[in-house]
Amino acid sequence: MNFKNFIKTSAFAILLILCSEVKAQNTIETSFQVSGICEMCKARIEKAVDVKGVKSANYDLDTHTLTIAYSSKTISESDIHLLLNEVGHDTEKSTCSDEQYDRVHGCCKYREHENH
Amino acid sequence: MSNTIAYMAAASIGSMRTIDISRFLLALSIFLFSSGLQGQSDSxxxxxxxxxxxxQIGLPGASVIWSGTNQGTTTDQKGRFKLALSTESDSLSINFIGYQTVRMKYEGPFTLTLERGVQLKGVDIISKESSTALFLLDPLNIQRLDNTELRKAACCNLSESFETNASVDASFTDALTGTRQIRMLGLSGRYSQIMKDNIPNIRGLTTIYGLGYIPGDWIDNIYISKGAGSVTSGFESITGEINVALKDAQTEEKAHFNLYANEGGRTEFNTNVKHKVSDTWSTILLGHAQVNENEMDRNGDGFMDNPLQRDIVLRNQWMFRSKGSWEGQYAINYLDQHQKSGEMDFNAERTPELWGIHMDAERLEASAKTGYLLDDAWNSSFGSQFSVDRYNSSIQAGTQTFMGKQETYRANLLYATKLGCAKKGLTVGLTALAENYETRLDSLVMDREERVFGAYAEFTWNPSERLSSIIGLRADEHNLFGTMISPRLHVRYSLSESISLKGALGRGYRTANPVMDNLGYLASNREWTIETPLAQESGWNTGLNLTYKFKLDYREASLAVDAYRTQFDSFSVVDIETPGQVSIYSLEGESYANTAQVEFAWEMLRRTNVRLAYRYTQAEVDYRIGRRLQPFNPEHRAFLNLSYETKATENTAQWKVDGTLQFIGKQRIPSSFSMSEEDQQSNISSYSEAFFQAHGQVSRIFKKGLEAYLGVENGGNYRQNNPIQSASAPFDPSFDASQIWAPIFGRMTYLGLRWTIF
Structure with missing residues (x-):
């Protein structure tokens, strides 16, 4: 393998990945409100949506907004809301059960905070 | 870790989203010590x-958590909280719905005002950063390699830590001793200022071997700053600065153990243990032992592929933090090294008929750094650094004997303050350096005493969000070389929030140590001719850098393009153009190095990162026979790094995979005895072939603090054929093991274990 081949191979590999993504063309980037109050919540929220079909997820603690990019072919937005409920976080569209809410750590009990 | 922050801040303000001078000065004020005082009690x-x-009204119900842990509490009716100190974190994350989330280092009892949507002064909002970080807002072009990044190249000392980095490359000095030298901006690492915890360390006689004296496992962070550095660290930075921040007494690791073994027969053990002595004093003990007693000759040339070695390095550091404004760091470092390489069965005493290299070295260093915060409001502070370094080495190489002794005493006093408004800052300082060198190469005696007194001033000026600059000037009076003036200028201009343009200009000086700088040629029967006295080396460096951070396919990506030129006013030419000779003389004519680099990094898929880099280097010197490219210095280099990690499970178990592919272009090889008489006479050069080198590593994290790794170096098994010329006649003048441009050992597997108690 010489240098030109190296460049070609790397460029090809990257293009291939890009193309496959472009071909999918179903990526939706959206943001919505998720309750959460601390770094722990942020980590939990981002990890909960680290699943197939989700390209990136970033939770902003200040605005309580989750910005998420996902492939609509693989996953739907409602699935994402349910995933978040599953780890104990309410979203603007769906609230988790008391049992699910119990899963968040003591200091992350965001519902209590809202009552103050 | 704290020192790390101090350095990063002192030289830069990179990771922070907002740049303001008060922050910078605060950082400077803690240049020599660390940020933050530990709490005085247990909570x-x-x-x-x-x-x-x-x-001010107390805020009840705000959550207060040790960052990255699940230890936390909420404030009471009056907004007060009490929380047990954590061993895992020293940063608090404070949050209340509708208010700014604040993450801050806990430095003692405080009152914090939470604000709506406004960034708080003096508090960092830290975002996730990659393990190799570039900084948009820093006027200096700094790259930080953190612990995570360093673990990707698990072996073994500083000279081997740059495998996953595109800006610094390491190559062997010769085919026998396994010694590596680094290159930055196309020039030998001796033109960079390499520091250990902000004190110039790898220089003088340790300019090459010194890299092997810092165990990789001890390193917390490495900061690579391309282009002329800051005047506060000295006059010796020509191509750039590398600061190695070691684990200190404030590390979060209570105890740490590392075992490493490789196919070449090398076994290593590293450890660090910390102890909190009192509220104000804490200490850390670091140990390293390395043994290789297996003689191996895979290429069948009769010479060991790797040296036999026995090293011990010990370090003890103490940190002091008073209730007032004093802080101090005191360290002592000891090294004892014995190395043997050459023909199989070589023994310096018993086998005079065999060719070999025997080396012994001993080094004792001590340093004291103390800082005092004079005035809170002005962020003015005073700091002092004192260090002593004694190094002794003796090398028996074939029939040649080298003896080198170095004693260095250094003092650096520094005062930093804010000027008038928050946009300007000033640091001034004085340095004194006294060095005694005694070196002998057979009958050639090269002794010198250096006494250097210097003064410097560094002015920081940030007229707007977009523009920031560091303007520095230092003047040193050298007993041998007269007055040295080193101006340094760094400017950062942000074209937009995500694109910044940086420029650097500066001058540096260094004194050559002809034998130690080029000790690879001891692995040959070349005849040394050294001009005495050699002029002091000095050069100008100019550079431009463009860093662009953007989103690609919804994920973070960055593109960094830079170009640097180093032009020497004075240079010690190392001339190996004539077979059987090595001549070192002062430059008549020109010597320069131009480099251009493009580096692209991208989170390609979740938890999957790719880095791709290409660098062009043109380093030329006017030799007595005419202008040539520097030998063994490839014009083209490219680099591809891929890393992937699995999603961490509940108990943080995880797999990590990392692979690096390096392309090394053809390199010029000076004429040698293997060529025809005619070609030798006319100094014809030949060229090495271009090749690829692959490294890979898999790590398994079993749970927090326990991890094992298995890796391979030179996975493609690329080797230089016949790396040693005249291997069969080692006492013949044509014997030469210094013409080295590729690995010798071929594929090498290693494995290791890390156990950390937090």
């Missing part, structure tokens, strides 16, 4: 308030 206390109509 952290404080009050969280909000401001309403000019009055």
């Amino acid at each position: 952290a206390t404080g009050t969280v308030v909000i401001e309403e109509e000019g009055k």
Whole structure:
């Protein structure tokens, strides 16, 4: 393998990945409100949506907004809301059960905070 | 870790989203010590308030958590909280719905005012950063390699830590001793200022071997700054600065153990243990032992592929933090090294008929750094650094004997303050350096005593969000070389929030140590001719850098393009153009190095990162026979790194995979005895072939603190054929093991274990 081949191979590999993504063309980037109050919540929220079909997820603690990019072919937005409920976080569209809410750590009990 | 922050801050303000001078000065004020005072009792206390109509009201129910842990509490009715100190974190994350989330280092009881949507002064909002970080807002072009990044190249000392980095490359000095030298901006690492915890360390006689004296497992962070550095660290930075921040007494690791073994027969053990002596004093003990007693000759040339070695390095550091404004760091470092390489069965005493290299070295260093915060409001502070370094080495190489002794005493006093408004800052300082060198190469005696007194001033000026600059000037009076003036200028201009343009200009000086700088040629029967005295080396460096951070396919990506030129006014030419000779003389004519680099990094898929880099280097010197490219210095280099990690499970178990592919272009090889008489006479050069080198590593994290790794170096098994010329006649003048441009050992597998108690 010489240098030109190296460049070609790397460029090809990257293009291939890009193309496959472009071909999918179903990526939706959206943001919505998720309750959460601390770094722990942020980590939990981002990890909960680290699943197939989700390209990136970033939770902003200040605005309580989750910005998420996902492939609509693989996953739907409602699935994402349910995933978040599953780890104990309410979203603007769906609230988790008391049992699910119990899963968040003591200091992350965001519902209590809202009552103050 | 704290020192790390101090350095990063002192030289830069990179990771922070907002740049303001008060922050910079605060950072400078802690240049020599660390940020933050530890709590005096067993728990952290404080009050969280909000401001309403000019009055401070306690905020009940705000959450207070040690960052990255699940230890936390909420504030009481009056906004007060009390939380047991954590061993896992020293940063608090404070949050209340509708208010800014604040993450801050706990430095003692405090009252914090939470604000709506406004960034708080003096508090960092830290975002996730990649393990190799570039900084948009820093006027200096700094790259930080953190612990995570360093673990990707698990072996073994500083000279081997740059495998996953595109800006610094390491190559062997010769085919026998396994010694590596680094290159930055196309020039030998001796033109960079390499520091250990901000004190110039790898220089003088340790300019090459010194890299092997810092165990990789001890390193917390490495900061690589391309282009002329800051005047506060000295006059020796020509191509750039590398600061190695070691684990200190404030590390979060209570105890740490590392075992490493490789196919070449090398076994290593590293450890660090910390102890909190009192509220104000804490200490850390670091140990390293390395043994290789297996003689191996895979290429069948009769010479060992790797040296036999026995090294011990010990370090003890103490940190002091008073209730007032004093801080101090005191360290002592000891090294003992024995190395043997050459023909199989070589023994310096018993086998005079065999060709070999025997080396012994001993080094003792001590340093004291103390800082005092003079005035809070002005962020003015005073700091002092004192260090002593004694190094002794003796090398028996074939029939040649080298003896080198170095004693260095250094003092650096520094005062930093804010000027008038928050946009300007000033640091001034004085340095004194006294060095005694005694070196002998057979009958050639090269002794010198250096006494250097210097003064410097560094002015920081940030007229707007977009523009920031560091303007520095230092003047040193050298007993042998007269006055040295080193101006340094760094400017950063942000074209937009995500694109910044940086420029650097500066001058540096260094004194050549002809034998130690080029000790690879001891692995040959070349005849040394050294001009005495050699002029002091000096050069100008100019560079431009463009860093662009953007989103690609919804994920973070960055593109960094830079170009640097180093032009020497004075240079020690190392001339190996004539077979059987090595001549070192002062430059008549030109010597320069131009480099251009493009580096692209991208989170390609979740938890999957790719880095791709290409560098062009043109380093030329006017030899007595005419202008040539520097030998063994490839014009083209390219680099591809891929890393992937699995999603961490509940108990943080995880797999990590990392692979690096390096392309090394053809390199010029000076004429040698293997060529025809005619070609030798006319100094014809030949060229090596271009090749690829692949490294890979898999790590398994079993649970927090316990991890194992298995890796391979030179996975493609690329080797230089016949790396040693005249291997069969080692006492013939044509014997030469210094013409080295590729690995000798071929594929090498290693494995290791890390166990950390937090």
